[in-house]
Amino acid sequence: MPAASPPSPVPQLAEMLCFSVYAANHALTRVYKPLLEPLGLTYPQYLVMLSLWGEDGQTVGRIGDQLFLESSTVTPLLKRLEAAGLVSRARDQADERVVRVRLTEQGRALRDKAASIPECILQATGLELDAALRLRDEMGRLRDSLAARDED
Amino acid sequence: MPAASPPSPVPQLAEMLCFSVYAANHALTRVYKPLLEPLGLTYPQYLVMLSLWGEDGQTVGRIGDQLFLESSTVTPLLKRLEAAGLVSRARDQADERVVRVRLTEQGRALRDKAASIPECILQATGLELDAALRLRDEMGRLRDSLAARDED
DNA sequence: CGCGGATTGATCGCGCACGATCTATCTTGT
DNA sequence: ACAAGATAGATCGTGCGCGATCAATCCGCG
Known part of the structure; x- marks a missing residue:
């Protein structure tokens, strides 16, 4: 077959950085699924x-900031965690606008059971630790650049 | 504050490769949104x-393979594209199990209007072209490794 | 004190994304 | 030729993820 029929300006999916990020993200969640299901x-x-294990008692807004998610995403997510008995949600007495999210005993206990997961994931990536860290940094910078171009 | 209270095995979000991919993916879709809205x-x-501009008349399954998505995701997606008048869906006469997806005139025409998008995205990444291509390849390999660890 | 704007979460509607399941069609073995 | 299995899409229910909107609370200024 010829190299290109018209001088095609259409990039193939495989050629696109954004698609590779999209696909890698899906692949990651698929690897996580069987590990998180138990x-x-x-x-x-x-x-x-993870965010709460790092810092308990955060507000809904702060959790959203850490995860780069809107309240319309975080609120229902937290309600499901509450329904599962892992966290409690309560208005802050000093500022009734704010909702504080706290780990329950069960939520804290889950931390140990989740301890082996990062190791499993690193294994699944097929990367050495230093390569994974380097890639993490590059993706972090990419995110920052994209977020910066988003204020206008 | 001290370096770490107990020898904490909890990785912070910012430390995790998977989270950086997750966040970068979201940031990408946010940058795309205003470009695609028109x-x-x-x-x-x-x-x-993009997939259809590259190869018209694909089956539902093939589109799913290219995008690494299930039929339960692709079918409704295609229905919306059909409702928008961009594609047609029809059973293959030779094999009635198969549904062929074809671009309409309008769907083909959209290709020109989308031509400037990849350039805009590359710009937003803040990366030189060669750096973007290298990162794309790394993400592609990451996806492959993760998908491979998923067969078991 | 009391009004006006700002901040914080919650709600709603829509569009992915998946696993599980179903139906229709095709293929294979005998 | 026909039953058994395989294959291709579609459907359903659940859970993100967002923009737009809303209600409640807080803050600041007169």
């Missing part, structure tokens, strides 16, 4: 728990 | 159109 968590729920 | 497309719909 804990009763989805991948976004796991990210919220 | 075309009446969402980001996944744009990916489908």
